[in-house]
Amino acid sequence: MLATARSEVDRVLGDEAPRFEHLSGLGYLDQVLKESLRLWPTAPAFGVSPRADGTVLGGRYEVNRDDELLVVVPGLHRDPAVWGADAETFDPDRFTFERAEALPPNAWKPFGNGQRSCIGRGFALQEATLFLAMLLQRFDITAADPTTSSRSSRR
Template structure:
């Protein structure tokens, strides 16, 4: 791939699907990207992002959760009734019958998310609105005993990555006319999504941990 001075071009293929979809949505919504960068600059300044910063980076958390709503990494999970039951007063399901829940359909259910359910809007997960989300309407990490045990860590890790990326780089689309294509394997991910990144004019101070390590040496 050709490179221009100060510009790195990278394919998101094979990288974390969650963050790939996040960058895809941020590039499509420059207002959200600008708001996220402003919060990162306010909270971090020239400090390197640490776990202690996360409670003050709530907008990044909203962005990631809204991305997972529209683009859950795993597309489905199964549930099975313990006894004969009727769903919605219409569908009789015998005990032991597996039922596949399609998560993208669940996450776009207008009865749960409103008429704009197909639109990317991180404000759905703002402190004021998050309490209105119906129970079991958001299931990006699976369900019940089979749900992802590392979901908390996964979100924290993604927030730290996103904070460091926005703090240090300007991000633009390599192809402004890119149209999303989904690659289905065990998970879902964007197909052929490329980005340009340019280093921002910011000097990151050494973290306290790095200072301690240097003092030990």
């Protein structure tokens, strides 16, 4: 995965500083960020309430309009019915265009929900993609080893 991301950055950016114009060529980095947000969303939970009294959830739980239900997003993002038996595994290919289009509505909510969701999510993803590209362009990143703290410049 890291080699794929580095290769994409080298191909798209070369030695140039990342710019908005590069975003369309950084699709794999977008997938990496979306998969990261699936596992660790920026908004970890949100509340919802039923529209009518007597609403039954899952055929078992009756809830009323004054009940507040908390949706824990990391749990939502790890539902094996949506994400498969390997839902805990980091896999950027979950966000290829075809697979992302096939996701059920509301299966991916890393920036909150409804009126309270982040209005800057698109811009945040663009900035994060450009930052990740710059990071990969300029530094060697390896798996974390808590026994060492060495850092090395890539270029």
